[in-house]
Amino acid sequence: MNSTIDTVLEQKIADIKKGANAFATGHVRLVREYILEVTGLEGAAYFERVTVGDKAEGYIDAIRQDCVLVALTRVTGKVHIGDQVVATGREYTVQYSPNSLGHVIDLSGMDRLVGKRMDELKELPLETAPIPIMDRTTVNRPLLTGITGIDLMYPIGRGQRQLIIGDKKTGKTQITLDTICNQAGANVLCIYVAVGKTKKEIKDIYSQLLARGAMVYTVIVAAFNDDPAPVLRNTPYAALSIARYYLEQRYDVLVAIDDLKRHADVCRELALLMGKTPGRDAYPPDIFYSHSRMLELGCQHKNGGSITILPICETKGGDITDYISTNIISITDGQIVLSAKNFEKGQKPAINYGLSVSRLGGAVQSPAMKKAGPPLRRELLAYLEQREVFELANADEMGENLRRTMRRGAKILQMLCQPKFAGRTPDQMLAAASQIQQGERE
Amino acid sequence: MENNMNMQGGLAPRGTARRLGKLIAVSSLKVEIFLEDTNVGIRDLVYAQAEDRIYQFEVAEINGSVASAICFGMTNGLRRGMDVYWLSEGIRVAYDQAILGHVFNSYGQTIDGTQLEQVNTRSIYERNLSMDEIEIDGDILWTGIKVLDFFAPMRKGFKMGLLGGAGVGKTVLIKELIHNVYQGLGSNSVFVGVGERSREGRDLYDEMVEADLLDKISMAFGQMGDNAMSRSRAMYTGLTLAEYLRDEKKQDVLLFIDNIYRMVQANAEISTELARMPIDNGYSPALLTEISEVEERINSTADGSITSFQAIFIPADDINDGAVHAISQHLDGQVVLDRKVAEKGLYPAINVFATQSRIIDPEILGQRHFHLVEEALRCLSRYEELEQIVAVLGIDELSQEDHDTFFRARKLRNYFSQPMYVAEQYTGIPGQFVAIGDVLDDVEAILDGRLDDVDEGDFTYIGAYLKGLH
Numbered sequence: 001m002n003s004t005i006d007t008v009l010e011q012k013i014a015d016i017k018k019g020a021n022a023f024a025t026g027h028v029r030l031v032r033e034y035i036l037e038v039t040g041l042e043g044a045a046y047f048e049r050v051t052v053g054d055k056a057e058g059y060i061d062a063i064r065q066d067c068v069l070v071a072l073t074r075v076t077g078k079v080h081i082g083d084q085v086v087a088t089g090r091e092y093t094v095q096y097s098p099n100s101l102g103h104v105i106d107l108s109g110m111d112r113l114v115g116k117r118m119d120e121l122k123e124l125p126l127e128t129a130p131i132p133i134m135d136r137t138t139v140n141r142p143l144l145t146g147i148t149g150i151d152l153m154y155p156i157g158r159g160q161r162q163l164i165i166g167d168k169k170t171g172k173t174q175i176t177l178d179t180i181c182n183q184a185g186a187n188v189l190c191i192y193v194a195v196g197k198t199k200k201e202i203k204d205i206y207s208q209l210l211a212r213g214a215m216v217y218t219v220i221v222a223a224f225n226d227d228p229a230p231v232l233r234n235t236p237y238a239a240l241s242i243a244r245y246y247l248e249q250r251y252d253v254l255v256a257i258d259d260l261k262r263h264a265d266v267c268r269e270l271a272l273l274m275g276k277t278p279g280r281d282a283y284p285p286d287i288f289y290s291h292s293r294m295l296e297l298g299c300q301h302k303n304g305g306s307i308t309i310l311p312i313c314e315t316k317g318g319d320i321t322d323y324i325s326t327n328i329i330s331i332t333d334g335q336i337v338l339s340a341k342n343f344e345k346g347q348k349p350a351i352n353y354g355l356s357v358s359r360l361g362g363a364v365q366s367p368a369m370k371k372a373g374p375p376l377r378r379e380l381l382a383y384l385e386q387r388e389v390f391e392l393a394n395a396d397e398m399g400e401n402l403r404r405t406m407r408r409g410a411k412i413l414q415m416l417c418q419p420k421f422a423g424r425t426p427d428q429m430l431a432a433a434s435q436i437q438q439g440e441r442e
Numbered sequence: 443m444e445n446n447m448n449m450q451g452g453l454a455p456r457g458t459a460r461r462l463g464k465l466i467a468v469s470s471l472k473v474e475i476f477l478e479d480t481n482v483g484i485r486d487l488v489y490a491q492a493e494d495r496i497y498q499f500e501v502a503e504i505n506g507s508v509a510s511a512i513c514f515g516m517t518n519g520l521r522r523g524m525d526v527y528w529l530s531e532g533i534r535v536a537y538d539q540a541i542l543g544h545v546f547n548s549y550g551q552t553i554d555g556t557q558l559e560q561v562n563t564r565s566i567y568e569r570n571l572s573m574d575e576i577e578i579d580g581d582i583l584w585t586g587i588k589v590l591d592f593f594a595p596m597r598k599g600f601k602m603g604l605l606g607g608a609g610v611g612k613t614v615l616i617k618e619l620i621h622n623v624y625q626g627l628g629s630n631s632v633f634v635g636v637g638e639r640s641r642e643g644r645d646l647y648d649e650m651v652e653a654d655l656l657d658k659i660s661m662a663f664g665q666m667g668d669n670a671m672s673r674s675r676a677m678y679t680g681l682t683l684a685e686y687l688r689d690e691k692k693q694d695v696l697l698f699i700d701n702i703y704r705m706v707q708a709n710a711e712i713s714t715e716l717a718r719m720p721i722d723n724g725y726s727p728a729l730l731t732e733i734s735e736v737e738e739r740i741n742s743t744a745d746g747s748i749t750s751f752q753a754i755f756i757p758a759d760d761i762n763d764g765a766v767h768a769i770s771q772h773l774d775g776q777v778v779l780d781r782k783v784a785e786k787g788l789y790p791a792i793n794v795f796a797t798q799s800r801i802i803d804p805e806i807l808g809q810r811h812f813h814l815v816e817e818a819l820r821c822l823s824r825y826e827e828l829e830q831i832v833a834v835l836g837i838d839e840l841s842q843e844d845h846d847t848f849f850r851a852r853k854l855r856n857y858f859s860q861p862m863y864v865a866e867q868y869t870g871i872p873g874q875f876v877a878i879g880d881v882l883d884d885v886e887a888i889l890d891g892r893l894d895d896v897d898e899g900d901f902t903y904i905g906a907y908l909k910g911l912h
Binding site for chain 2: 042043044045046047048062063064065091125127129130131132133134136137138139159276277278279280283284285286288289292293296297299300321322323325326327328329330331333334335354355357358359360361362363370371374375377378381382385388389390391399401405
């Protein structure tokens with residue numbers, strides 16, 4: 001301990017003699033994964049960008065009485081104890097090029113497909129103050145996904161935050177891709193955010209969107225699994241900051257975040273490595289706020305622009321009542337729940353209609369959709385519940401009403417099945433719905 | 443960033459500022475100040491100034507010559523060595539007739555674009571009621587919501603908790619109560635938005651304007667996009683507004699809190715930043731103290747009453763969560779919302795077994811209501827058992843008595859769903875206010891078998907049944 005202090009003092013005195021600014025430099029005293037403890041840096045600001053020679057870059061994540069904590073965002077060489085850390089005098093920001101549409105980028109403005117920096121980079125703050133209550137207006141314009149079960153029964157509006165939640169391999173990402181593809185000609189700028197997706201998956205998503213002409217109005221903001229954890233943590237905030245940049249220019253923006261469970265795990269990893277006290281399931285006690293402040297940027301702004309957010313959350317064993325899932329459900333304006341059982345049965349999209357919710361409902365639907373949707377949904381739910389109870393009952397002994405419910409319910413469920421990348425227009429949906437009504441009369 | 447500047451800039455100090463010391467540590471929520479002047483107390487407000495903005499803090503802990511303070515907004519740009527000045531003895535909010543029709547943030551400033559000039563203000567803390575002041579009797583208050591009035595009736599001065607996990611309809615229910623009770627009663631109200639959606643805050647404001655009720659309500663918001671300090675203090679600020687109406691205007695006040703759990707959650711974040719040892723699930727060690735501090739202020743006096751509706755979030759659907767438990771100890775009644783009911787599309791999605799009220803008592807409600815509640819619960823609880831039997835053996839295997847109970851319970855269950863005024867956009871069915879007398883008649887008729895021939899689907903999303911026949 002004493003020798004450490006001595007080294008630091010000697011170093012500092014040496015620096016002062018050399019004329020270097022002892023306030024803007026410091027020295028590494030601890031390396032823990034991508035977290036550094038640095039002595040010195042007396043005058044550095046919270047969230048200031050720092051460099052460790054040409055070996056690493058990062059930002060100041062906490063200023064303590066005797067040191068500062070640096071979170072590294074780029075590591076190219078080995079960091080040693082005693083290495084000099086230099087404060088740049090500039091805040092850690094997002095680098096974004098307005099020419100990014102059609103590209104896969106990261107938060108420092110790299111084009112990840114070719115490994116080069118984008119040109120005309122602008123600096124955007126990673127996080128901004130919340131959008132004031134009085135700057136928002138009612139969410140009431142539809143954002144059509146092309147998926148019947150969503151547009152008709154659990155509609156999404158521009159400025160809404162609608163969670164997509166379910167187990168692995170239930171089609172969560174597919175719903176966001178379908179939705180993005182359905183925005184062709186709808187004047188919506190799309191941002192797909194990859195947090196914790198493999199490089200292979202990201203490349204696949206890119207080529208799917210490219211093949212369907214959707215990359216023209218889409219930018220993919222990707223953090224790779226092997227990026228330092230601080231980058232993974234910051235990427236969704238960066239994407240929302242980009243969305244806000246467009247919001248201020250009155251764009252309608254759609255942001256899909258894939259996925260927030262992984263993001264929560266990254267936050268936990270960082271918090272524990274930084275020595276923060278863990279809360280429920282070892283997540284930091286501010287994990288709710290980590291997500292709430294991000295998703296609260298979704299809004300219909302009074303300037304006419306909007307940010308719609310489709311966060312994804314992965315569950316285990318179909319349990320949507322775990323800590324992180326319920327946190328996110330309590331933030332969003334509704335959830336589309338996907339069920340592995342439905343997926344296996346071939347009922348795709350594998351929506352669990354009982355557990356799905358839209359808190360905005362008809363407010364974001366056209367009058368015709370609003371008229372057709374809610375009764376159909378009630379009928380379907382009654383069918384699903386009765387199907388469970390009367391599974392063993394003899395159909396001949398059922399009352400006429402019950403038999404009718406069962407017959408129609410099965411038809412509705414059939415009508416809601418839809419292959420991927422086969423978006424339907426509201427007119428097609430309404431036609432299908434009225435066919436069920438007519439078929440019944442005959 | 444700009445908004446933050448405005449928000450914090452609005453509190454710019456006047457006159458000569460007293461310098462307290464220097465910043466020596468900074469995190470996302472907390473700063474530490476080396477005190478050269480130790481004349482500073484807990485909950486005092488202090489500030490630091492950078493070139494382009496003012497950062498404000500509330501002192502949380504003092505240890506010798508080091509004070510820890512919690513930030514009102516973002517801390518980006520703060521650095522060691524910045525000077526810290528004393529501002530005031532704590533957060534204050536308008537304590538004045540002018541609060542009606544206005545929207546405040548947690549720090550006592552209006553956020554609806556208006557300025558309140560020359561109004562009285564009061565600290566948002568320090569209002570303890572003596573036992574002598576507290577009144578406990580009040581008239582029964584009907585809400586027009588069948589399942590509430592039947593299973594969990596309440597009266598003036600009541601504390602009614604609305605407990606539920608995520609996405610099962612707490613907010614819709616609280617809005618329906620605002621619609622039925624507030625708009626029906628016409629007394630002044632206070633709405634406190636704690637850690638909930640800003641969109642809903644905005645919608646509520648617009649609805650109040652539309653219903654021409656804005657001049658009778660005062661609102662305070664610290665929503666979920668705001669930091670822990672704001673979410674925690676919204677509760678105190680809102681409460682002070684309600685106390686003004688009770689103590690100075692001598693009124694019966696309705697206090698709507700959505701959602702009080704978020705205050706506890708925010709306090710846990712603050713406590714962690716202060717490096718205090720947590721209790722289970724990461725809550726603040728002072729959990730019980732913090733809840734009592736707030737709940738004991740929500741009471742009625744001889745001058746006026748505060749009837750409160752408190753939404754309570756249940757994290758991870760865990761009804762035994764320490765914070766939920768601690769809050770519910772203060773309640774006179776509670777309504778528990780259940781995901782299993784919501785899944786069936788029956789709203790309000792109430793679990794009738796966990797729902798309770800202090801006044802389920804024949805002396806207060808009368809023998810008939812009391813008896814019907816017991817009967818209905820018996821019938822519904824038998825149904826839960828029968829459902830499992832039916833799932834295995836089929837419906838044909840039930841005895842005649844069980845067969846009757848099974849179908850009557852299903853009718854009862856459907857009957858307690860209700861079209862709500864504020865949910866018309868989801869259901870497409872206009873809302874209904876149902877009188878308790880009609881509820882009792884209908885429940886009685888279903889239970890004694892008079893309605894056995896009616897299809898169960900006919901009871902879903904209706905108001906009164908028998909009355910509707912005439």
